[in-house]
Amino acid sequence: MNDLAHALGQLCRRNRDGSHATQANRLRGLQAMAGDLYQLGYRVPKAASLKPKHVTALVDHWQGQGLSQATLKNRLGWIRWWAEKVNKSSVVPRDNASLGIAPREKTVTNRAWQPEADEPLPDPRMQTSIDLMAAFGLRLEEALKLRPVQADRGHVLHLQGSWTKGGREREIPIRTDQQRALLTRAKELVGKQSMIPAERTYIQHRKAFEHQALKHGITNVHGLRHAYAQTRYADLTGWACPKQGGPQLKELTKPQRELDRQARLIVSQELGHSRIAITKIYLG
Numbered sequence: 001m002n003d004l005a006h007a008l009g010q011l012c013r014r015n016r017d018g019s020h021a022t023q024a025n026r027l028r029g030l031q032a033m034a035g036d037l038y039q040l041g042y043r044v045p046k047a048a049s050l051k052p053k054h055v056t057a058l059v060d061h062w063q064g065q066g067l068s069q070a071t072l073k074n075r076l077g078w079i080r081w082w083a084e085k086v087n088k089s090s091v092v093p094r095d096n097a098s099l100g101i102a103p104r105e106k107t108v109t110n111r112a113w114q115p116e117a118d119e120p121l122p123d124p125r126m127q128t129s130i131d132l133m134a135a136f137g138l139r140l141e142e143a144l145k146l147r148p149v150q151a152d153r154g155h156v157l158h159l160q161g162s163w164t165k166g167g168r169e170r171e172i173p174i175r176t177d178q179q180r181a182l183l184t185r186a187k188e189l190v191g192k193q194s195m196i197p198a199e200r201t202y203i204q205h206r207k208a209f210e211h212q213a214l215k216h217g218i219t220n221v222h223g224l225r226h227a228y229a230q231t232r233y234a235d236l237t238g239w240a241c242p243k244q245g246g247p248q249l250k251e252l253t254k255p256q257r258e259l260d261r262q263a264r265l266i267v268s269q270e271l272g273h274s275r276i277a278i279t280k281i282y283l284g
Contacts, residue, residue, distance in 0.1 A: 002034055002035070002038050003043075003044075003045050003046065004034040004037065004038070004044040004045070004046070004047070004049075005030075005031045005034035005035065007045075007046045007047040008027075008030040008031055008033075008034055008047055008082065009027065009031060010047075011030075011047050011082065011085055011086070012026060012027045012030065015085050017081070026078050026081065029074075029075060029078045030078055030082060033058060033075070033078070033079070036058060036061055037054060037057065037058065040057050040058075040061060041202070041203045041206050041207070042054060042057065047082065047085070047086050048086040048087075048088065050079075050082065050083055050086060050088050050091055051091055052091045052092075053210060053214065054091075055079060055091060055092050055093075055099070056099070056219055056220075058075075058079070059072065059076070059099045059100065059101070060220070060221070060222040062075065063100065063111075063222065063281055064139070064165075064222060064225075064281075065278075066273070066275065066277060066278035066280070066281050069101060072096075072101050073096060073101060076092070076096060076099070076101070079092055080092050097109055100220070110226070110243045110244065111220055111222065111223040111226045112223055112224075112226035112227035112229075112230050112243070112244075112282075113220065113223045113224065113226075113227055114134055114224075114227055115127075115130050115131060115134055115224070119216070121212055121213065121216055122212065123208075123209075123212060124189055125189065125190065125195050125196075125197065126208075126209050126212055126213070128182075128185065128186050128189055128195065129143040129144055129146075129195050129209065130143070130213075130218075130221070130224065131182055132146060132182065132186065132195075133221060133224040133225065133228075134224045134227060134228065135178065135179050135182050135228070136157055136172045136179065136228065137172065137224075137225045137228030137229060137232070137270055137271050138159075138225070139164075139165060139222075139225065139272070140206070140209075140221050140222075141163065141164075141165070141202075141206070142159055142163050142164055142165075142272075143195065144194070144195050144196055144202065144205060144206060144209065145162070145163040145194055145195070145196065145202060146159070146163060146186075146194060146195055147190075147192065147193065147194045147195075148183055148186040148187045148190065148195075149187055149191070149192045150192070152174075152183050152187070153171070154174070155173065155174055156171040156172060156173055156174060157171065157172045157173075157174055157183070158170075158171050159171070159172070159272075164272055165272060168272060168274075170269065170270070170272050172270050173270075175235075225271060225282070226243075226282050228270075228271075229241075229267050229271060229279065229282035229283060230243060230244055230282065230283060232263075232266070232267050232270065233263050233264070233267055233279075233283055234246075236259075236262070236263035236266060236267075237256075237259050237260060237263045241282075241283035241284055242283060242284030243282070243283055243284035244284075246284075261276070264276050264279040264283065267279050267282070267283070
């Protein structure tokens with residue numbers, strides 16, 4: 001058990017709000033959050049150290065797992081309880097929609113976005129990592145740990161297990177001149193090394209990245225994966241996904257439904273997920 005999990009356990013024992021079942025669920029949920037933050041690279045020493053970046057990181061992580069809107073709302077309720085008990089209620093937005101969680105599933109906010117070419121981050125490695133996330137649908141960890149020379153296999157970008165979530169290797173097709181030019185730029189920038197500078201560990205560089213990104217108003221790097229998924233879906237089907245105003249499943253013909261299913265399967269695999277259902281988060 002890490003320090004934060006221990007601190008949250010003590011916080012729950014001091015504040016026994018609700019029924020025994022509610023208290024037990026809250027304790028399990030908060031200690032699981034402590035584990036998630038630790039795995040994401042955050043070392044939070046005590047319960048009162050909660051910050052907005054921790055909330056955003058957790059929500060992005062959960063959305064990447066394809067959790068339902070109801071589950072996300074329950075977990076945010078536990079975070080709000082935590083924040084209230086340590087007098088830091090302001091670190092959690094009052095409106096779930098600002099975190100990409102809408103009141104009703106039909107009105108879920110489209111979190112997709114593309115980086116602005118005329119407003120790059122000062123650090124070229126960090127900016128290139130952002131561009132790699134947008135071009136290949138990479139997670140932040142993958143975009144930082146990537147070794148472009150090693151990953152480039154000609155027609156595909158091969159991600160080795162030590163870079164990916166769950167240690168699952170995968171391949172993403174290199175389809176466009178823009179993707180090829182980006183990989184060339186990345187290779188020229190880092191040579192045979194990864195996108196992490198030699199003088200930093202992964203955790204150090206990730207924290208530096210998040211600090212610089214936040215200074216430039218970037219709080220939703222996961223939205224780059226949303227944009228990749230939506231662009232890829234349109235390429236594969238010929239029409240926009242529901243999140244972009246495209247047709248709902250019931251509006252498609254039988255052949256179109258089969259094409260929709262095949263496209264979602266491809267998108268899911270390229271994003272590194274094992275379930276086609278996860279694409280609902282990205283595509284609607």
